[in-house]
Amino acid sequence: MSSNSPSIGSVSPEFTLLGFLSQDPAHGYELHQKLTADLGQVWHLSQSQIYSILNRLEGKGLIQGSLQKQEKLPAKRLFTLTAAGQERFEEWLSSSSRPSARVIRIEFITRLYFAYARDPDFALQLVEGQIADTQARLQQLEKLESSQPGEQIFNQLGLDLRIRQLDSILGWLISCQDILATLSKGSPSA
Amino acid sequence: MSSNSPSIGSVSPEFTLLGFLSQDPAHGYELHQKLTADLGQVWHLSQSQIYSILNRLEGKGLIQGSLQKQEKLPAKRLFTLTAAGQERFEEWLSSSSRPSARVIRIEFITRLYFAYARDPDFALQLVEGQIADTQARLQQLEKLESSQPGEQIFNQLGLDLRIRQLDSILGWLISCQDILATLSKGSPSA
DNA sequence: ATGACATACTCACTGAGTGAGTATATCCAT
């Protein structure tokens, strides 16, 4: 049971697998292929990592693997999302990412990928929400910077870099918005 | 012995501890304090992590802990750098960081911190080197982007974000250069 | 004297990530 798993950390690759499985049941091998093809610039997961995550997810009851025995080949396992898994994924899909360089690059893009596959407009909403969060965080950091004791040069440099990075993220988010908006208009699905 | 430890990963906090110990022998507790005070914007290490790293470093023979028995208090351990540890640290100190957002923010700033403490001019050299590396990597990524199959939108978005982030790093490095140069002139130690 | 805070460290845990190994099928060139 263990109620709340202690660290299904925000940038965890678990949700990526849940996402793929929410689209179609698959084997570990296929998941690795798909991940590499579609999100290879975002995630770099080895095969063995995929399998270890799958085992963990099964342990938590979020997915269910069914052994498919084969004549000669060793059995393979086809994984399907459980109801609990589906719920978890939905929850994650509409939550928002902590505005930090790494998290955005990894987690947010992943979320965007799945949101877009489901409904381009939903993806656009996510971007808008993230822009707001990022702006808020940026202001926070700028405030922190101005109130920082000028002594610790390296802490200040670190902070300055973070701010610059957040700023570049903001620019990126806005360009995302444009791209997604254009795509929606180009091929309106409704 | 184990010749080459498999993953004394580039952004490993190990070198940070080696660095502090290269300045002065210290206890785990002190190291945690110092790290938080001087590089708190860069590293977030819990106490227990500090101790586990120290144990590992001792296991590798890079540092040496001497038990100081006390009347009533449980013994504390004072850690000193070994010759091997010193060597490792020197090697790391003049190597260059992989030009990626995270690595620069964590590893490079740390390196800069120790380089600067030793000799501001050395720090300046590191910055210059890093600028060159970053520019080279930037060109590489831009080339990759233009040759990327336009189909995988999300891979492209990921790449685009990386490029923007590297670009902001470049800006930051240049501002570092200015700051360090000014500091050198302001108080010429030679 | 008691409760907050600082010093100093340990333990048990989950999770990230790597690298090598296993087993089998298929297909291509020699």
Next chain:
DNA sequence: ATGGATATACTCACTCAGTGAGTATGTCAT
């Protein structure tokens, strides 16, 4: 036909990252 590359599909054993709670003791103010 045979042997070697490549693809499918998964396992194991490992190190390192990171958290949270716990232990033990001293100091200092109220």
